[in-house]
Amino acid sequence: MKNKNFDIIIIGGGATGSGIALDAASRGLKTLLLEKNDFSEGTSSRSTKLVHGGVRYLEKAVKQLNKDQFNLVKEGLKERSRLLKNAPHLCSKLTLITPIYKWWELPYMFVGLSLYDFVSGTKGLGRSGIISKSKMLKKFPVIKKDGLVGGVKYYDGSFNDSRLTISLLQTARKHGADCRNYNEVIAFKYDDNQKVIGVEVLDKINNEKKLYEGTSIINAAGVFADKVNELDEQKAKKMLDLSSGIHIILDKKYLPSKEGLMIPKTEDGRVLFILPWMGKCLVGTTDDPTTLSAHPEVKENDVEYILRHLEIYFDLKIDKSEILAQWCGIRPLVAPDENADTSSIVREHEIRENKSGLISIIGGKWTTYRKMAEQLVDFVYKSQNMKKEKCRTKKLKLIGSKKLDVNYVSNKVDINTNEYLISQYGDKIDEVLSSVEKIEYLKEGEPYTNAEVIYTINEEFVKKPMDYLVRRCNVALIDKKVSIEILEKVLQIMKIELSWSEEQTIKEKEEALSLLNNSI
Structure with a gap:
C-alpha cells in the first residue's frame, strides 16, 4: 500500500483502538488502524473478563457522595447491556455470589447490591437475592464452612476480551477499515504549520518503512499512550498513572459451579473475583503502581497474596504447583493532578488534543470501549469541521453473532x-x-x-x-x-x-x- 490518504489513522489495536476503528468505518470514514504488536496483546487481553458497571465504584460513589463514580457505574451498566446484545457469542450473563461470615454484613451487602439493580434499571440482568448457608455449601463444596452465614447474589456479565477485539476488527474490516498488526508508528509527518498529517511506520514482519497520511491521527495506544505522545512532544506532561494486576488460573474443581464468587474486601480493601472461565477457575486481581513493560511479569508476592486470600475463603490449601497459568496486565489510569493511590482513581477516560492536532484518548475500561469510541469519533468530526454522521455501533451486531445458534451441532467434531x-x-x-x-x-x-x-x-x-x-x-x-x-x-x-x-x-x-x- 502506497501513501494513501485516510480520514482517520488510529495508533493502538486494543479495546479502545478497535472500537474507534469500527465506529469510524461504520460511519463511512476511510480508516487505518496500526498496532505495533499483535491486536490486544497488552492490557486488552489481560482483564478479569467481566463486563460490568463496577460494584466497588458504586460503593465509593455512595460513601463519598461522588457523582463521577456514580456516572461511571451508570454508563458501564448501559454499555454492558449493549455488549451482551451485540456480541452474545463472546459475552454472557454471570451470577456472582458474595459469601457472608458476619450476620450484620448480610443486610448491608443485600442493600448495596439491590442499589446496583436499581441503577441498572431496565438494563438489569436479574434481581439480587440472599442465599442460605446450605445452598452456598451445595454450590461451592470447597468454601470455608466455619462461620459461614450465607451469601448474597447479583448479576453481571462475563466476556472473552481478546476474542472481542478480533470480532471488533473483523467487523471494522467488513465496513472498509484497514487493520494492521505488527506495524509500529516510529515518527509523525507534519505540514508547514507543524500540524500532524501522517505517520511513519515500521512493518515489523517485512522490516519495511512506510508513510501513511491522514486527516486525523489518533493516539489510542493504551498504556503506551505517553510513549506515542512523546513522539509528538518530547517534553510532554505525563498523561497516565500505571497500575498492574495479576490473574491466576486453577482447575475447575475449585469452582465447579458456573457461578462466580466476589470477595468484597481483602486485607488491603480491594475486591477479589473467583470466576468460571473457559472451563477453569480464574482468580484476580491485584492493584499496584507499576512501570511500563511490554510483557509485565507476575511477581511472587502477588501470587502469594491471591493464594493467601483463597485460603481464607476455601477449606483447601492451594499449592503454587496447581496454578495452570498466570498473567499480568497494566491498567492505563488517567493521572490525577496530585499523587494518589491508583486503586482510588476514577477510571474515567479523557480526550486531549496537542497543538499539532494529535488526538489522544486515555483511561477508561473495557466495558465502556464503545462509548469511548463514539465520543472520540464525534470529537474528530467537530475538530475537522465535518458534517457529523450518526453513530451506528449501539445496535451493531459483531462478526460471529449475526446468525448465532448456540444449539448448533457440527458433525465434523466432538x-x-x-x-x-x-x-x-x-x-x-x-x-x-x-x-x-x-x-x-x-x-x-x-x-x-x-x-x-x-x-x-x-x-x-x-x-x-x-x-x-x-x-x-x-x-x-x-x-x-x-x-x-x-x-x-x-x-x-x-x-x-x-x-x-x-x-x-x-x-x-x-x-x-x-x-x-x-x-x-
Whole structure:
C-alpha cells in the first residue's frame, strides 16, 4: 500500500483502538488502524473478563457522595447491556455470589447490591437475592464452612476480551477499515504549520518503512499512550498513572459451579473475583503502581497474596504447583493532578488534543470501549469541521453473532470441540471447520485443531504462534503446559501457511517458548 490518504489513522489495536476503528468505518470514514504488536496483546487481553458497571465504584460513589463514580457505574451498566446484545457469542450473563461470615454484613451487602439493580434499571440482568448457608455449601463444596452465614447474589456479565477485539476488527474490516498488526508508528509527518498529517511506520514482519497520511491521527495506544505522545512532544506532561494486576488460573474443581464468587474486601480493601472461565477457575486481581513493560511479569508476592486470600475463603490449601497459568496486565489510569493511590482513581477516560492536532484518548475500561469510541469519533468530526454522521455501533451486531445458534451441532467434531468453537467463533464455526479437508486435533482430549489455526491465519490477522496460542484460542491463558505441548504442531502449520524457512520457524519457536516460560 502506497501513501494513501485516510480520514482517520488510529495508533493502538486494543479495546479502545478497535472500537474507534469500527465506529469510524461504520460511519463511512476511510480508516487505518496500526498496532505495533499483535491486536490486544497488552492490557486488552489481560482483564478479569467481566463486563460490568463496577460494584466497588458504586460503593465509593455512595460513601463519598461522588457523582463521577456514580456516572461511571451508570454508563458501564448501559454499555454492558449493549455488549451482551451485540456480541452474545463472546459475552454472557454471570451470577456472582458474595459469601457472608458476619450476620450484620448480610443486610448491608443485600442493600448495596439491590442499589446496583436499581441503577441498572431496565438494563438489569436479574434481581439480587440472599442465599442460605446450605445452598452456598451445595454450590461451592470447597468454601470455608466455619462461620459461614450465607451469601448474597447479583448479576453481571462475563466476556472473552481478546476474542472481542478480533470480532471488533473483523467487523471494522467488513465496513472498509484497514487493520494492521505488527506495524509500529516510529515518527509523525507534519505540514508547514507543524500540524500532524501522517505517520511513519515500521512493518515489523517485512522490516519495511512506510508513510501513511491522514486527516486525523489518533493516539489510542493504551498504556503506551505517553510513549506515542512523546513522539509528538518530547517534553510532554505525563498523561497516565500505571497500575498492574495479576490473574491466576486453577482447575475447575475449585469452582465447579458456573457461578462466580466476589470477595468484597481483602486485607488491603480491594475486591477479589473467583470466576468460571473457559472451563477453569480464574482468580484476580491485584492493584499496584507499576512501570511500563511490554510483557509485565507476575511477581511472587502477588501470587502469594491471591493464594493467601483463597485460603481464607476455601477449606483447601492451594499449592503454587496447581496454578495452570498466570498473567499480568497494566491498567492505563488517567493521572490525577496530585499523587494518589491508583486503586482510588476514577477510571474515567479523557480526550486531549496537542497543538499539532494529535488526538489522544486515555483511561477508561473495557466495558465502556464503545462509548469511548463514539465520543472520540464525534470529537474528530467537530475538530475537522465535518458534517457529523450518526453513530451506528449501539445496535451493531459483531462478526460471529449475526446468525448465532448456540444449539448448533457440527458433525465434523466432538461435542466439546463444538461447544468451544461456538463460544469462540459463534456463527463462523462452519467457516473455521471448512479451512481444511481433514480435521486433525493438536492434542488428544483438547478442542484445538489444525482448522482453527489456518482459519485464524487467513481471517484473524495471526502472524506469530503466540497470536494464536494466547489471543485467538486462549490456551496459553488457561493452561501453559498444554500450550507448550501443541506449540510444535502450530509451528508446522504456520510454516506452511506463511511460507517460513526452517531458520524462521526455529526463531519463532524460540521466541514463543521464551514468552511461555516467562511472561506471556
